[in-house]
Amino acid sequence: MKYYILIIGLVFSGLSLARDYNNNVAYGKVIDVQPVYERVSVTERQRVCERTHYREQRANTGGAILGGIIGGVLGNQIGSGSGRDAATAVGVIAGATVGANHPSHRKHRPRCYTDVRYRDRRELAGYDVTYEYKGQWYDTFMTRHPGDRVRLAVDVQVIE
Template identity: 35%
Template sequence: MNTLMRSMLLGCALAAVAAPAFADPPDWAPAHGWRDHHEGDGPRYAWARVERVTPIYARSGYPVRREVCQQQPGYVVSQERYQQGSGSTAGTLLGAVIGGALGNQVGHGDGRAAATIAGAVIGGAVGNNATRGPGYYSQEQRYQPGYQSCQVQQGWRAREQVVGYDVTYRYRGDDFHTRTSYPPRDRIRVRVDQYVAPDDGGYGGG
């Protein structure tokens, strides 16, 4: 009886010792790849090496207004002007003498002197007109200096803006391509499921 009891106790002790060796490892233990083969269906993440980053540019334009000025040269202006002919001095004097004599004969008393003067003035004017030559046109020239003329012109100015980045990265010996809105550094975080894809929230590490 004692021998049977000792055998049963020894068997229980061996079972208690061997049980932990065959039990599942704890959550924190790597267990020689057990976690990689027995994790759930959720995505896994890893880091891939960035091979090349190329900026992607978009070309656009915006309106601009500018003032354009030009120096206009000077030029000569020609203008014709009509000139009346002038009477001769002899004709004026002769008319004044004749007019004065007539006025002296017409006047009486104190009014004779006034009539003589008036006759001389009128006679001089008549004599001047009688000897006046025909009118003529003269050409007059003047220089118009140069000036600066300005006008506002509207055009377009082009500009380039970075809208993204074309990224080539290597994961486990294969090259992959993606586009990101930020410039990754030497590595990029990728999601590893059935396919390898970049993680949207995975910024490149330093």
């Protein structure tokens, strides 16, 4: 029986404290709300690939042989006697060199990298709020939109 009375007393004293706490809360009427924006730098990364040309490292044997034959035939058409032999030799060498490095044997290799760019963007930081409480106007900053009224903590202090 004593415990019931003690529990009931604690419950009523707790309700009394809660009632006193709620008396310290008041509401002010919102007069004006203005959004506040801030500049934020945003990093954007993008993978970029470009095609680059390179020559194969291995020799083009077929092209060299074919180029040597064509160069030899063309060189043989020029001159007479020992000059013809020299022209044929030069034609074989030139044709083999051109045939070995024929452009059709170039390959394409993608060269990739990450491109980083920075873009400024406006983001909502909060709100500048003007409200009225007991005939006076006050300004404050809030991170959320307050709606039609703001909750205020009212504190009474003794002045000596």
